[in-house]
Amino acid sequence: xxxxxxxxxxxxxxxxxxxxxxxxxxxxxxxxxxxxxxxxxxxxxxxxxxxxxxxxxxxxxxxxxxxxxxxxxxxxxxxxxxxxxxxxxxxxxxxxxxxxxxxxxxxxxxxxxxxxxxxxxxxxxxxxxxxxxxxxxxxxxxxxxxxxxxxxxxxxxxxxxxxxxxxxxxxxxxxxxxxxxxxxxxxxxxxxxxxxxxxxxxxxxxxxxxxxxxxxxxxxxxxxxxxxxxxxxxxxxxxxxxxxxxxxxxxxxxxxxxxxxxxxxxxxxxxxxxxxxxxxxxxxxxxxxxxxxxxxxxxxxxxxxxxxxxxxxxxxxxxxxxxxxxxxxxxxxxxxxxxxxxxxxxxxxxxxxxxxxxxxxxxxxxxxxxxxxxxxxxxxxxxxxxxxxxxxxxxxxxxxxxxxxxxxxxxxxxxxxxxxxxxxxxxxxxxxxxxxxxxxxxxxxxxxxxx
Ligand code: FHN
Numbered sequence: 001x002x003x004x005x006x007x008x009x010x011x012x013x014x015x016x017x018x019x020x021x022x023x024x025x026x027x028x029x030x031x032x033x034x035x036x037x038x039x040x041x042x043x044x045x046x047x048x049x050x051x052x053x054x055x056x057x058x059x060x061x062x063x064x065x066x067x068x069x070x071x072x073x074x075x076x077x078x079x080x081x082x083x084x085x086x087x088x089x090x091x092x093x094x095x096x097x098x099x100x101x102x103x104x105x106x107x108x109x110x111x112x113x114x115x116x117x118x119x120x121x122x123x124x125x126x127x128x129x130x131x132x133x134x135x136x137x138x139x140x141x142x143x144x145x146x147x148x149x150x151x152x153x154x155x156x157x158x159x160x161x162x163x164x165x166x167x168x169x170x171x172x173x174x175x176x177x178x179x180x181x182x183x184x185x186x187x188x189x190x191x192x193x194x195x196x197x198x199x200x201x202x203x204x205x206x207x208x209x210x211x212x213x214x215x216x217x218x219x220x221x222x223x224x225x226x227x228x229x230x231x232x233x234x235x236x237x238x239x240x241x242x243x244x245x246x247x248x249x250x251x252x253x254x255x256x257x258x259x260x261x262x263x264x265x266x267x268x269x270x271x272x273x274x275x276x277x278x279x280x281x282x283x284x285x286x287x288x289x290x291x292x293x294x295x296x297x298x299x300x301x302x303x304x305x306x307x308x309x310x311x312x313x314x315x316x317x318x319x320x321x322x323x324x325x326x327x328x329x330x331x332x333x334x335x336x337x338x339x340x341x342x343x344x345x346x347x348x349x350x351x352x353x354x355x356x357x358x359x360x361x362x363x364x365x366x367x368x369x370x371x372x373x374x375x376x377x378x379x380x381x382x383x384x385x386x387x388x389x390x391x392x393x394x395x396x397x398x399x400x401x402x403x404x405x406x407x408x409x410x411x412x413x414x415x416x417x418x419x420x421x422x423x424x425x426x427x428x429x430x431x432x433x434x435x436x437x438x439x440x441x442x443x444x445x446x447x448x449x450x451x
Pocket of ligand 1: 067211288
């Protein structure tokens with residue numbers, strides 16, 4: 001209790017003295033009040049802003065959704081038998097990580113084991129793994145080494161629920177195997193053994209847990225697993241799906257009762273929140289695993305998602321779905337290159353920024369750093385932009401990022417920003433406002449509809 005009081009005082013002190021709202025740090029939950037998020041690791045990851053998510057496995061041979069299609073769409077025996085066929089001979093770790101870098105992505109979260117229980121690394125604890133397929137190669141080992149070579153942070157997704165493992169006590173998809181309640185003790189050991197392999201043997205720097213929602217997994221299990229994993233590496237980051245605290249969109253690790261270091265809104269963009277670390281995970285297509293002829297998001301949609309996620313103060317984990325032969329689709333590669341090209345010109349408005357101060361609207365997102373505000377104009381306005389004045393601040397100068405100077409002026413309580421006729425970029429015109437004081441300490445500003 002004393003430790004918690006000291007920590008609370010420290011958080012209060014930071015928020016009062018620095019005037020920058022202190023981040024609510026997550027950690028090990030009620031059972032471990034002194035075990036807090038590693039602030040340095042969190043800040044470094046937040047500054048990256050943009051990562052690649054990959055869902056991949058033998059299920060791509062059927063083109064259905066990983067995990068969920070085991071039973072309902074692909075009979076369980078057939079689904080599990082796909083590992084005997086899986087031979088992605090065109091897998092190339094250098095190409096995968098190169099594609100991530102071409103997009104301006106700074107970290108990779110690869111599914112190590114999804115709900116179907118198949119393991120993409122040479123784990124010692126099951127034979128249901130990539131090295132037991134005709135492919136034989138240790139995919140996670142190759143990706144981890146390539147991430148080191150190319151300077152990408154290597155992270156792993158791990159599904160707590162496991163509809164394949166006999167000891168896991170919740171069945172799915174018409175699985176008629178008997179359930180032994182005692183199985184969960186063995187299954188918890190299985191999970192810890194595999195997490196130890198991923199952290200100590202494969203150098204995963206962030207554990208992206210999932211599948212925490214079923215009754216087989218408890219709040220106590222979540223806090224225990226968080227504490228166990230941090231014991232393996234203090235700099236490890238762990239999302240809020242390790243425990244039962246994720247209540248919905250944007251739910252970050254703000255309820256210190258639950259374990260986890262950041263929130264995980266899914267297929268949506270979290271609201272403006274610079275105090276609770278969060279990351280939106282969103283698919284480039286309509287499915288997490290590869291679907292033939294899937295509909296992909298346009299380049300403009302991808303850039304808007306990135307701008308609005310950063311505008312909310314969050315990270316974007318963007319999901320790519322490799323094909324059964326181990327390649328990315330060329331159209332996905334092209335989309336990634338398009339995002340990377342945009343970031344080459346406008347990346348300073350994304351990387352290392354905080355969200356706001358203007359809350360995002362359908363046509364506007366904003367990010368800030370130091371005395372700068374970056375206005376992301378998502379729908380190219382005709383000739384000017386009118387937004388609420390910035391309380392306590394004066395705009396010293398302004399320019400179009402990648403373009404020339406512009407001269408904002410005040411009209412009553414509004415800041416009016418005249419714009420050049422030809423926007424610098426049709427996807428997202430970025431305006432830089434240089435203020436006479438810090439932007440990061442400003443409160444959230446709402447932009448009235450119709451501004
Ligand atoms: O059921 C999974 C789903 O397949 C996918 O992995 C997403 C990614 O965050 N998580 C779960 C759904 O919330």
